[in-house]
Amino acid sequence: MPRPSVREQLVEAAVECFHERGFNGTGIQDIARTAGVPKGSVYNHFDSKEALAGEVMDRYAASRKLELLHDEALAPVPRLRAHFEYLAADLERFSYARGCMFGNFGTELANQSDTVRTQVDARLDAWTSAVTRVLEEARTVGALKSPVAAEQLGQFLVNAWEGAVLRAKVTRDRAPLDNFFDVFDSLVA
């Protein structure tokens, strides 16, 4: 049985490499080197780079802390805003260079791997549903300004966020995220 800690090291190394160089720009050798393990041991744990990408997305999804969107201690609109602020702070830690793993994989791999495309689709749908539920709560308590239906607005905000994150990856500063929050405040709060 492979030691769990090597598997863990490999997933962490893959997160680094995929963020830094993308999927096609990263070789198994790069991941092994970053993890400090021999190249051969990667295949003791993962059948393919694609399988490793699946595990990286699981890890990334957990780090989004979507469960906080259900935390009724905060009113719906401030809770939703805090969610995006949490994501923004995470991007800031890496000087806005990392972008969103879902957006990165979706952009790079949608035409290359139907497995990855389907996984990204499901992740973005789950996130959209969680955002939509908060907007529905806001509507119920009369706290949602926009006349747009919660479901439509949920989808729009998730996509607009992905676009802002992409732009921040290019500008290397927080301006596109600040812009998102300004329009968010006008559209939602």
Add this chain to the structure above:
Amino acid sequence: MPRPSVREQLVEAAVECFHERGFNGTGIQDIARTAGVPKGSVYNHFDSKEALAGEVMDRYAASRKLELLHDEALAPVPRLRAHFEYLAADLERFSYARGCMFGNFGTELANQSDTVRTQVDARLDAWTSAVTRVLEEARTVGALKSPVAAEQLGQFLVNAWEGAVLRAKVTRDRAPLDNFFDVFDSLVA
């Protein structure tokens, strides 16, 4: 002197390949094969794959027809909507699989090539300025609903469009673009 038609074939082939497989997923050999020319002749025309990417972006930028944003035959808001509809029709021709070349290169290459990152940044800024000017015109004639400043809204719409295009690349349908237009109508028109 290389024949201009070979150069042309190479740029067209690179557009295909970069859209299909991304920058890192595309080899010079793939571009040569798609263009139907020997691999060596690529380097008669371009110093590097990165130089070819610059030319591909020029070509792509011209195909966005930003000049139509200055066409005063149409009122500002319908003109802006028609601009995004034009981009949507272009995406539809390729079953939403291609995405936006600026977004694709920005996502994949921002960490890898400062040259490409800077080019994408300039392209997105020029596009944002053109969109902003139309919104300013709309504001002048009292046709802009949103209380958000034209400049902020211009930046937001461009980024939200990029996010919708990314999402459509993953869902492989027009739904994310329809969603963009629905919110556009509520936000702008």
